[in-house]
Amino acid sequence: METKTLDCPVRTKEEILSWLNAARQRKEAWEKKVDAKFAERLRSKKAAAESGYYDLEWV
Amino acid sequence: MNRLVTDRINEHSPYDVEYDDDLLVFTTEHGLTYAVDFDDDANPYFTAYWLNLRNVYGQVSPSDKKVAQTLICIIEEFFRQNADVLLYICSSADGHQAQRARLFMRWFNGAEQQKLYVSRTVEVKGEDKTEYVALLAQRNRPDIEKILARFDAESAMFNAMKP
Numbered sequence: 001m002e003t004k005t006l007d008c009p010v011r012t013k014e015e016i017l018s019w020l021n022a023a024r025q026r027k028e029a030w031e032k033k034v035d036a037k038f039a040e041r042l043r044s045k046k047a048a049a050e051s052g053y054y055d056l057e058w059v
Numbered sequence: 060m061n062r063l064v065t066d067r068i069n070e071h072s073p074y075d076v077e078y079d080d081d082l083l084v085f086t087t088e089h090g091l092t093y094a095v096d097f098d099d100d101a102n103p104y105f106t107a108y109w110l111n112l113r114n115v116y117g118q119v120s121p122s123d124k125k126v127a128q129t130l131i132c133i134i135e136e137f138f139r140q141n142a143d144v145l146l147y148i149c150s151s152a153d154g155h156q157a158q159r160a161r162l163f164m165r166w167f168n169g170a171e172q173q174k175l176y177v178s179r180t181v182e183v184k185g186e187d188k189t190e191y192v193a194l195l196a197q198r199n200r201p202d203i204e205k206i207l208a209r210f211d212a213e214s215a216m217f218n219a220m221k222p
Contacts, residue, residue, distance in 0.1 A: 008205060010212045011103075018144055019102065020190050023109055023148055026098055030111050034082065034094050038115040 060097055060108060063133065072132035073125040083113075085129055091118050093126065095133055100146055105206060107144035110134070114177040127166040135166070138176070138197055144206060150192040157182070160191035167195060177203060181214035 011019070063083065064201040068076045074085040076095075083095040092115045100107035112130065114120060137145060164180055177198050184188045194210050196203060 005218055007102075009208060011215045016183070017185050018184070018215055020148065020192065022101065023146075024190065027109065027111060030096060030098060031113055032182065034113050034115055035095075035117075038094075038192060042116070057113065 063136045068132045072129045075131045107146050110145055110147045145195040147193040179210050183217045215220045
């Protein structure tokens with residue numbers, strides 16, 4: 001798609017770099033949080049499997 | 060942001076996508092699990108969200124077109140529910156941002172997607188790192204030309220990267 005001549009303000013290079021830096025930091029924080037969440041889930045599953053304990057249905 | 064409807068995603072998605080708390084999650088036939096999320100952007104011009112994608116166990120990923128197809132189904136549902144702009148910044152892990160940027164755009168530059176969406180990418184060289192940023196928006200937005208013009212003008216300050 002072709003673009004028309006811009007008639008609105010744009011950010012400075014410094015503002016764009018600051019914006020991207022903030023986005024990068026938020027993304028990395030999100031990745032760490034997700035990694036921790038799934039690592040904990042994996043640890044719990046492994047601990048349950050190694051304990052030899054399984055839920056039994058009452059008969 | 061409006062919550063996505065997983066039933067709509069799963070109508071065409073090769074992998075079953077489910078919510079896990081606020082994350083969209085799917086597991087591939089190779090046993091890899093991916094998490095997807097959308098994060099508010101802080102640009103001063105229009106409402107936008109950053110797309111986050113994570114291979115949560117960090118397992119080595121074989122080539123799998125179904126991952127891309129699933130991601131496209133999620134993005135299409137994002138645009139059905141939210142008339143906003145989507146941004147993507149490539150992960151800098153292991154220094155393969157450039158390859159990830161090209162892969163992401165190849166995923167989204169299929170013929171069907173091009174009818175409905177416009178995409179732009181830019182390589183932004185900072186002092187100590189290079190970021191690869193992609194913008195996706197619906198082609199029929201009334202303000203699409205202004206959004207693209209601004210993105211192009213801001214991209215021109217850096218080294219442009221061809222999609």
